[in-house]
Amino acid sequence: MSERTTSSNWALGIVQALEMGGVDCRAIFRQLGLDYAALEDPDARFSQDGMTRLWQRAVELSGNPAIGLNMAKVVRPASFHVVGYALMSSRTLTEGLARLVRYQRIIAEGADLSFRPTAKGYELILAIHGDRLPPARQSAEASMAYALAFCRWLTGQPIRPQQVLFQGEPPADLAPFQQVFQAPLKFNAGHYALLFERADMDRPLPTANESLAQLHDRFAGEYLARFSESRVSHQARQVLCRLLPQGEPKRETVAQALHVSQRTLQRRLQDEGTSFQRLLDDTRRELAEQYLAQPNLTLLEVAYLLGFADPSNFFRAFRRWFDITPGEYRARL
Template sequence: MRERSTSSNWALGIVQALEMGGVDCRAIFAELGLDYAALNDPDARFPQDAMTRLWQRAVELSGNPAIGLNMAKVVRPASFHVVGYALMSSRTLKDGLTRLVRYQRIIGEGADLSFRPTPRGYELTLAIHGDRLPAARQSMEASMAYALAFCRWMTGQPIRPLQVLFQGPPPADLQPFEQVFQGPLQFHADHYGLLFERADMDMQLPTANESLAQLHDRFAGEYLARFSDTRVTHSARQVLCRLLPQGEPKRESVAQALHLSQRTLQRRLQEEGGSFQQLLDDTRRELAQQYLAQPALSLLEIAYLLGFADPSNFFRAFRRWFGLTPGEYRAQL
């Protein structure tokens, strides 16, 4: 399966945020074997794992674990590629964020977004998957900070989330997070997310333009078609992430959620170079890495979140994936 990639537009936003924090990204790009000049090529893309290494080196060099929050200061529609303009031309924030979920693979193929109504409002949830490396925490924090800042910028209103959810423990210094998000922060959550008030999501955008929205939809759809070789794989992975905490998902359930027959699902996955069982295994492996980075989750809880009815099956699968027990892997983290 080919590597997940990130658009040069989003990579450029990350670089601007890091350079604002005093990091010499040109030197890091040379160190990682990346083409710094390609940041200005709108069609260029960078491997997701390379972006993870960029975040890791930036934190090491700056000594600032909250450097990802600088993304809130570099807001510009182009960071979201054509998706940014599709958001701006949407009627309401709710319509805009729905488009963001639909087209987010253009920005970064490693991201899984969802946007749904809840009893309290609307929640935008985020997960980022790498290929061989678990995504950097700063990548998640940067994406959330940018999404919120973009909503504020589009509406011209100081939108305050009802809740900001983070996986993992709170940072040593909360002040930068309080300053950027301006809402209640919850750590040790089971996902990253922003909970918005309904009234904020129903807010009309001053840049709304139905004709432009349709035009940008067409551009985004055409661009997204370039990734059609993994489109079903990506959609099936999102369904698996949602179903796993309820037990091991059956192919029938995933096919049903995608409005496909089981046979069609299997054929499409095979055309994309995989199989249902392989995708299930890959998804569990990626999620296991993310969950083990959260000290609040016990190994037993992680086994059940990954859909293993018997924890011993999780331990066996983990040793097959990484050659270590989950406890040994966590100790190395």
């Protein structure tokens, strides 16, 4: 399968948060064709689109668009798979969040994290990608609420961010957001982010343990290697990202870069539930989202970075992906 997946550990945390909001997840899982029993299997994974549908259905049934914030109430290291324990054994939150970024794909492939120093502290930036469906904003809100609650739980300190950034319009009811984040909120931002004070991030963690941290690093690294590198679709996606700015990559060029024949590449992609054309289309779609969030890039530059020789082909593809033009998409951001 080349579709993005979410670990059962993270999915279980989401289910607990939704059930806390009065949603019957067992019934929704049945309706969506998801396996509720697999939540108890630490090696199971759920499709990204399955989780998006779960969020959508839960919001419909509960009538609560802020239901994702319940994730702040279900903090447990296991939700982050082995990464939670690696984070706990880190010396400081700075070190722990760097580990979270490194091993993020173990938890959920639909999210990209980055953690960087700023003039006044640190910024944890989150990007959520859809698979065939655009991502639910509740997914991003839940991730942010959980990350902050985990930092508070780990340090035993009531950490208050300098600011919390959200993409999209402000909700009708701000109260749940103010209650969970206890910080200045900014909506219609270019990306999702938590801005932290340097002192909060650099304070020693009570659970720090250097030898355990190394052990968890080994487990997480081995899991990630098994999980990613064995998938030719993952390797091909990396090659496509590298080649796209030079024009539309040919299948034979990608096969050569991976040291396999075109036929082998096609067969292995097929085994993983995709094809070269679909992978190219998906990669372009994801990169388009990322590039359009960067205001310094013109639409023409974005088209060329995605390997489109003719910008009108980019506009047509974009409308097919998102049902709106690139300009309208950027205006919403």
